[in-house]
Amino acid sequence: MSNLYLAVIGVGGVGQAFLSQVANLPSTLRPSLIFVSRSTKQLYNSSYSAVNASDLQSSSSKLLSLSELSSYLSSAPGKTILVDNTSSQDVADSYPSFLSAGVSIVTPNKKAFSSNLKLWNDIFSAVDSSNGKALIYHESSVGAGLPVISTLKDLIATGDQVTRIEGVFSGTMSFLFNSFAPADGSGKGKWSEIVAQAKDAGYTEPDPRDDLNGMDVARKLTILARLAGLKVQAPDTFPVQSLIPEALASAKDSSEFMQRLPEFDGEMEAYKDQAAKQGKVVRYVGSVDVAAEKVKVGLEFVDQGSPIASLKGSDNLMCFYTKRYVANPLVIQGAGAGGEVTAMGVTADLIKALERLR
Amino acid sequence: MSNLYLAVIGVGGVGQAFLSQVANLPSTLRPSLIFVSRSTKQLYNSSYSAVNASDLQSSSSKLLSLSELSSYLSSAPGKTILVDNTSSQDVADSYPSFLSAGVSIVTPNKKAFSSNLKLWNDIFSAVDSSNGKALIYHESSVGAGLPVISTLKDLIATGDQVTRIEGVFSGTMSFLFNSFAPADGSGKGKWSEIVAQAKDAGYTEPDPRDDLNGMDVARKLTILARLAGLKVQAPDTFPVQSLIPEALASAKDSSEFMQRLPEFDGEMEAYKDQAAKQGKVVRYVGSVDVAAEKVKVGLEFVDQGSPIASLKGSDNLMCFYTKRYVANPLVIQGAGAGGEVTAMGVTADLIKALERLR
Incomplete structure (x- = not known):
């Protein structure tokens, strides 16, 4: 030895x-x-x-x-x-x-x-x-x-072909949307209030914009897409929807940002209502479509009964669809952040x- | 090398x-x-x-x-x-x-x-x-x-304490109950018919009694309980509910068993109805309570909206509750059988x- x-x-x-x-x-x-x-x-x-x-x-x-x-x-x-x-x-x-x-x-x-x-x-x-x-x-x-990387590597090393990866890859985003638009239809406050609560509880980065810009999720999707075989050049080379309103992009610091965020509560409320009319809820989702070579991060409307809609707290959820796990994906779920x-x-x-x- | x-x-x-x-x-x-x-x-x-x-x-x-x-x-x-x-x-x-x-x-x-x-x-x-x-x-x-054993070993090797393991550990049982008592309340036939269909489709062992006696699930729970630190002597040293009606225990072969199984459809229908009255569905569940040193396998009524109730096809689902994954478990889900x-x-x-x- x-x-x-x-x-x-x-x-x-x-x-x-x-x-x-x-x-x-x-x-x-x-x-x-x-x-x-x-x-x-x-x-x-x-x-x-x-x-x-x-x-x-x-x-x-x-x-x-x-x-x-x-x-x-x-x-x-x-x-x-x-x-x-x-x-x-x-x-x-x-x-x-x-x-x-x-x-x-x-x-x-x-x-x-x-x-x-x-x-x-x-x-x-x-x-x-x-x-x-x-x-x-x-x-x-x-x-x-969570056993995400090891599982993806095992699938590929044993000859499986990953066709699609999707899920909720940020504990912060999970917490924000599970609070803002729970699957049971109850709301727990305005978007800006929920962001403020999450910030106070330490569930966001010190500057919440570092979560809301979507780059943390984009980085994780870059890793998974590369493991699945896609040559992703960088995390800013595919569509990533930022939840920082354009008008606030120039906010000079996080306190100006937080102060002005309520002006945009209507936008998020509209997403929530639009989803509800379709029997769905809004979530911040990432996905990799391997065959189409497409990576995407942003808001999506998901069925109220779906596993993503049913997430609790700040849990992550990753679904792997492969040649072997074809009808129902291999799913891994649980706390995706914390020391x-x-x-x-x-x-x-x-x-x-x-x-x-x- | x-x-x-x-x-x-x-x-x-x-x-x-x-x-x-x-x-x-x-x-x-x-x-x-x-x-x-x-x-x-x-x-x-x-x-x-x-x-x-x-x-x-x-x-x-x-x-x-x-x-x-x-x-x-x-x-x-x-x-x-x-x-x-x-x-x-x-x-x-x-x-x-x-x-x-x-x-x-x-x-x-x-x-x-x-x-x-x-x-x-x-x-x-x-x-x-x-x-x-x-x-x-x-x-x-x-x-x-599914990354079940490796995840449990990693949790323990890194100093976590597993408090509870529960889930659906048999693809056959999963298929039978997802068909018999789907979470949306629709039924797809009598119990004996569903067992017969599953047998014909090759989803059960050649003799379905080898699935229905619960020993396959009991063996899996024995393994997980031992990894979690319990000294389980054998898979028949804790309560395992067999779905073979007592009166059919002496059936001389699987065809006599299948022929007489319809006589007991009323029993399974009663479980289903009783669960429905509580807003629940009946499932074949295994659990390990590490602190209480209790392992248990059998029918349980689970909430219609719960992950176990929402399983599809013949998927397995394992939940690990630990000192670290305390409020929400670490969950692994997907096909649990197949070559x-x-x-x-x-x-x-x-x-x-x-x-x-x-």
Whole structure:
């Protein structure tokens, strides 16, 4: 068995939950933590001996650049797995060089897999040419701990053909629409009020526009579409309906945006009423039509009795229609956001990587 | 990289689909087939060179006993994975000796994991003491290719606590009740007629009593309960409601059973009516209450709007309630039977084993 080393970038909500899950792994499986960092601090040593994440705050280690970190990790006397718990584009951009240096990567960071197609190709070429030495796992990049990526990969690896993927891919959007237009026809307030409540409860990003612009969903659909075989160039190369009213695109900050959002409640109310007249409800849905090579994100009217309409809370729901699951899709549903469940996907991926590398 | 060898027992519906999926794996991953068998034929050679499954019928290889097979496979010049595509108790009983000899196992065979607890313990002790040399994967033992076992294992391995598992675990039962008592209140015939139709369409076992006795569901619940930490001694040590009327228990064969089943249509109709009066529908449900250490299989009345009531065709549905997925469960839904989807679970497991062993 090889020595197995762990490096962790990012110790926010997901990172903390991840470290605590790793601390509870059986000692036979637990890798040795040799590097941990947050934005302005790093903790490591030149002898590759184990560090304690709780010493990070008081660390005076010299800050390594990403390329210095890659050298440091690839020189470790064993195999190293880098866990990137950030949503940083810079870190994501450096994955190909980490992988080429033989460092495996486990991450919930969507940016690596949903930015330009070149980065995607560079990442997977580096993995392929490593001959099993450098692995990459990213279950939590879509649906947090829900088994979405692994299931899609298994379908394809065993020769199935995915024809269509659709569902609700944002916990925030799910919460907003389940509250605004519940399947039972009851309403729970005006659109702007519900957005404000969600913001106050921490269910949206600090600036709700980062959810309402649809880009989070577009990034997830980009990942799934690419796994299903489509060459999606970037998440802004297919139709994504933003829920930021055009007139508010220039709002100078989130508080101006929130203040003026009530002016547009009528628009959302009209969608809701129009759907209700058809026995439907409005939802924010993403879909990939593989044969037609079409990816689409935006508002749709769905049947009141459908699984999407019946979602609760901030649950995600993903449907895979394939050559094998043809009449009824393979469906995965559950919480698609939150520190613990996102960390669970990362930790489960880490275990898979450890099992393969040891 | 080690030489990787594959041995396959059972080439029926699942076995054929599996072999065809394996034939389409990339050559870099595909193991060398050194043994294939069906009930009365075996094909292998003393030099461990690759065999062609299509030559099985005309093979004149001397039949090996299971213990001779174990010796043959463990002497191969590389690592070997045995795929058991049967539902044989004898083969299942021999897993501990294969594993102890360093042979990994991939299988949809429920018997190995749902018979007496000693066999379960022997299997997993053999895996543990092999130090990563002998692996076991059995995704398709519950829900065919649906990611049920892997998800439950990931939840537990990452420190989650499963509190409750419930759902519809039999494609046959799902089809029967979705037809007999659809959520929209329409009925599609008498119970005995629906059983007869299902039998004619091949949706039941050749003898429908093998589905109606509930033991298939009981075996699946045994597996899930054990994974969740309960020491279930055997699938007949908790309440399992048989849908074989007591008066028909002594029917001498399935045709006498089918002939007399209409006498009991009134009983099932009464369940249906009683449920309808409560705004519910009757379904055949399995559940594991982990805290109370209770496993239960039988008829339940579920809300007309619930996911279980809304199932279509012969779909399965599994809900996992855990410390993390607390308000809304993690749900997996889709076809839970059929050669192609069962084989998919087996092939995906094989890939995971190959990736770890190479």
